[in-house]
Amino acid sequence: MTAINRLKLLGYAADAWRASHGGPAAVAARQRARLAELVRFARGRSPLYRERYRHLPAEIDLRALPPVTKRELMADFDRWGTDPAVTRAGVEAFLADERLVGRQYLGRYVAWTSSGISGERGVFVQDADAVALYGALTLVRGLVAWMTPRRLWGMLRLGDRVANVVATGGHYVSASMMEVARRNRPWPFDRVRVFSAMRPLPALVQELNEFQPAELIGYPTALTLLAGEQLAGRLAIRPALVGYGGEWLAPAARRRIIAAFGGPVRENYGASECARFAWGCLRGGLHVSADWAILEPVDEAYRPVPAGEASYTVLLTNLANRVQPLIRYDLGDSVTLLPGGCACGSPLPRVRVEGRRDEIVYLETPSGEVVPLLPLALASVVEEAAGVQRYQVVQTGPRTLRVRLETTAEADGEQVWAAVTHRLGEYLDAHGLPMVRVERGAEALARHPLSGKFRQVWAELGGGSPA
Numbered sequence: 001m002t003a004i005n006r007l008k009l010l011g012y013a014a015d016a017w018r019a020s021h022g023g024p025a026a027v028a029a030r031q032r033a034r035l036a037e038l039v040r041f042a043r044g045r046s047p048l049y050r051e052r053y054r055h056l057p058a059e060i061d062l063r064a065l066p067p068v069t070k071r072e073l074m075a076d077f078d079r080w081g082t083d084p085a086v087t088r089a090g091v092e093a094f095l096a097d098e099r100l101v102g103r104q105y106l107g108r109y110v111a112w113t114s115s116g117i118s119g120e121r122g123v124f125v126q127d128a129d130a131v132a133l134y135g136a137l138t139l140v141r142g143l144v145a146w147m148t149p150r151r152l153w154g155m156l157r158l159g160d161r162v163a164n165v166v167a168t169g170g171h172y173v174s175a176s177m178m179e180v181a182r183r184n185r186p187w188p189f190d191r192v193r194v195f196s197a198m199r200p201l202p203a204l205v206q207e208l209n210e211f212q213p214a215e216l217i218g219y220p221t222a223l224t225l226l227a228g229e230q231l232a233g234r235l236a237i238r239p240a241l242v243g244y245g246g247e248w249l250a251p252a253a254r255r256r257i258i259a260a261f262g263g264p265v266r267e268n269y270g271a272s273e274c275a276r277f278a279w280g281c282l283r284g285g286l287h288v289s290a291d292w293a294i295l296e297p298v299d300e301a302y303r304p305v306p307a308g309e310a311s312y313t314v315l316l317t318n319l320a321n322r323v324q325p326l327i328r329y330d331l332g333d334s335v336t337l338l339p340g341g342c343a344c345g346s347p348l349p350r351v352r353v354e355g356r357r358d359e360i361v362y363l364e365t366p367s368g369e370v371v372p373l374l375p376l377a378l379a380s381v382v383e384e385a386a387g388v389q390r391y392q393v394v395q396t397g398p399r400t401l402r403v404r405l406e407t408t409a410e411a412d413g414e415q416v417w418a419a420v421t422h423r424l425g426e427y428l429d430a431h432g433l434p435m436v437r438v439e440r441g442a443e444a445l446a447r448h449p450l451s452g453k454f455r456q457v458w459a460e461l462g463g464g465s466p467a
Ligand SMILES: [Zn+2]
Pocket: 281, 282, 283, 284, 285, 286, 287, 342, 343, 344, 345, 346
């Protein structure tokens, strides 16, 4: 991080602290000013927004602006951005090179991919200001806010080592942000290491035992598996802080994680579209950084959903990133805005996020041993194959995975399938699962029967599944 960006980060951190302590009016004033500036900028520099907003008056209300979807933005990528040098072809070439994870695209941007809850691949470019801001919010709302004297002592005693268990091998926001954080975090919060959720569990356990993290961050499914290892005595770490994000944390899994590592556990909510914009508080609330992001819970017709009710989807406006403005962007998550204030006293709005509900799948080795596979790891093995548009991985038997695939318009379906089976084969071999059969599901991708949401990885072993 350059000295200028480090100064920016500290400036944003000071402003975030003042906003958090300034009450609702201080937050609202920042949101209003930043939104007006963002809309003005997008109208001036983004051909896509200029066209969409051409019939709207100069001074507009947020709710009067037409929402945008991932599919629309991806289809019109080159006209969406505010820097003509940013092109879909250029970003894809950058992303195709795994050695460039955490490096800068065009020497000034970061680029992230994600499939999100919709299951559709998206590509997002963020500018240096936005990245500095995400770092500042992490510092002020994710770290300093959590530092009781006891926890601070616990962190420093363990050399403030931060372990992040994430999907690796692609330009995912968590791994990429950690690469950035590893270089950027100011002392004494700079000992960050990424641990691959793609590794077999015994190897991951050994690496964590050697590292002895003060802070353990991961997806709920990864933390659940690690909690089991800790309770069984194979994992022996004493993190002062455990944090999660990216998936829904089931109450039973939360209890298990607390039993293994102590509590409370910190939640964060973010996406490739807007990293880490909501942080959990010590009273169990999840607070949206409303000074930098606007979340509007809405129904299927994009009408506002009242507080206390779970939304169908949520519209995100990212007030920080200028290179690809996101204004009323359909994020796909079900979010509930919680009425009333939080016991912690924060003026930031409190939400509950449904989150991804993918499942750990348990497969059998030739000798009958059971090996757990993390959904985020399986998902990234499949979605990083070139030409994959959407997919689902369903465990249909103790040694069978069924993959449903949608490929991009340009791709050759057979080639994509060959790439997916090759990648999965390598991954399964590495986990001692060479007997697992990967079959192609010809049926269409399905939504979850209860939530209506799209899921990517789960087990369907009931009824007539093969023995
Ligand atoms: Zn709170």
